Amino acid sequence: MTMMDLVFKINWYKVFVPSTSIAELFVRGTLVYLMLFAILRFLPNRQIGTVGISDLLVVVLFAEAAQNAMASNYTAVSDGVILVSTIIFWSYTLNWLGFKFRWFQRFLNPPPTPLVVNGKMMRQNLEQQLITQDELMSMLRKQGVQKMSEVKLAFMESDGNISVITNSPKSTTSKVLKDESETYVPE
Numbered sequence: 001m002t003m004m005d006l007v008f009k010i011n012w013y014k015v016f017v018p019s020t021s022i023a024e025l026f027v028r029g030t031l032v033y034l035m036l037f038a039i040l041r042f043l044p045n046r047q048i049g050t051v052g053i054s055d056l057l058v059v060v061l062f063a064e065a066a067q068n069a070m071a072s073n074y075t076a077v078s079d080g081v082i083l084v085s086t087i088i089f090w091s092y093t094l095n096w097l098g099f100k101f102r103w104f105q106r107f108l109n110p111p112p113t114p115l116v117v118n119g120k121m122m123r124q125n126l127e128q129q130l131i132t133q134d135e136l137m138s139m140l141r142k143q144g145v146q147k148m149s150e151v152k153l154a155f156m157e158s159d160g161n162i163s164v165i166t167n168s169p170k171s172t173t174s175k176v177l178k179d180e181s182e183t184y185v186p187e
Helices: 003-008 011-018 021-039 052-071 077-100 102-106 123-128 133-142
Strands: 114-119 150-157 163-165
Touching: 011 114, 011 163, 021 052, 077 102, 102 163, 114 123, 114 133, 133 163
Parallel strands: none
Antiparallel strands: 114 150, 150 163
16 A cells, blocks of 8 residues: 555545444434433432533533544444434434423423422432532522521422522512623612
8 A cells, every 4th residue: 555545545435334234323322322311310400410411411422423433433424423313313302202291391301309498498308419408508698598597499400400489579689690790780
């Protein structure tokens, strides 16, 4: 093989023709996606943060499938394309099923977990979500709450955020905008 062959010769067959059957790639992609989805679905919400389970899976699996296709761990680019298409298919299908069927949405996104009810911590739920009392108080302070007695309800949402309903609505409060560094004070 000459130096020119090493630099410019491309085996187009290996680049575009899948090295594994399309059905096997679909089954492999499906099994990995659904297995990871099930594992992530049942982790405590605080472990997930603000990224949805499907979003997290899509990013991780896309990166892996694309990396393998680009680095030639597969012998054909089409292997990676088929796996990425499988990931898109399952992500869309699960979201569509959640949209169409309420019971399926409850499976995809767990219901909110009450952490505080009428100023009282729900210790069993805190333990289930792996949240300490100090962490809860820190999260409440970020919501503008100084004392537990001010909280009517606080929930751990399915995305890992805490929503808080206080006993008395606040009249005018300062709120820092997320996307801007300036402070907004309603008039």
